[in-house]
Amino acid sequence: GEDVEQSLFLSVREGDSSVINCTYTDSSSTYLYWYKQEPGAGLQLLTYIFSNMDMKQDQRLTVLLNKKDKHLSLRIADTQTGDSAIYFCAERRNTGRRALTFGSGTRLQVQP
């Protein structure tokens, strides 16, 4: 299909780990990104992973990429209330233009 798919909602307790999943569409996508959007705001780039990598860690964030299944995940360790937001995965497809294709976003709610 054409869509990048994400689950709609995730609720965790403060201090727990959060795992947000994404299924993308194009096996030739070169880069995959995670963006965070807080209410009323634009998109903040969190991290990205190149398609020839399996894992990338950046402080509390860990990205895992399974190219065979076209599955991407974002793990947030020690989740804080400030992490409450909508998280979007995006793929940069291997076309001539450098456009991003986004999922519909996962709303992360962190309970104190």
Place this chain on the structure above:
Amino acid sequence: ETGVTQSPTHLIKTRGQQVTLRCSSQSGHNTVSWYQQALGQGPQFIFQYYREEENGRGNFPPRFSGLQFPNYSSELNVNALELDDSALYLCATMLAGVRTDTQYFGPGTRLTVL
């Protein structure tokens, strides 16, 4: 802070009117993309400009048009506004040729069409 600014922050128009949204690029970023984000959805690619020329377009009609200026700032113009054009419009800039192709987003302009 990404260094990408957009104006205005909010705008209300009526059906059939025309609107111009503006985006100022982060210093040195020569490529700008525009996205439409409807409520509850992810951003959808409208088009991209590189060195003042359109460099790719998404599934949007011709009444969506754009410009990029020599200083790399950009405009999005929408003619004959429809109710479904109500959305958050985001611009994103990047420096083409850099390996990661990372796009940095502005805060967006919220357009309401009545």
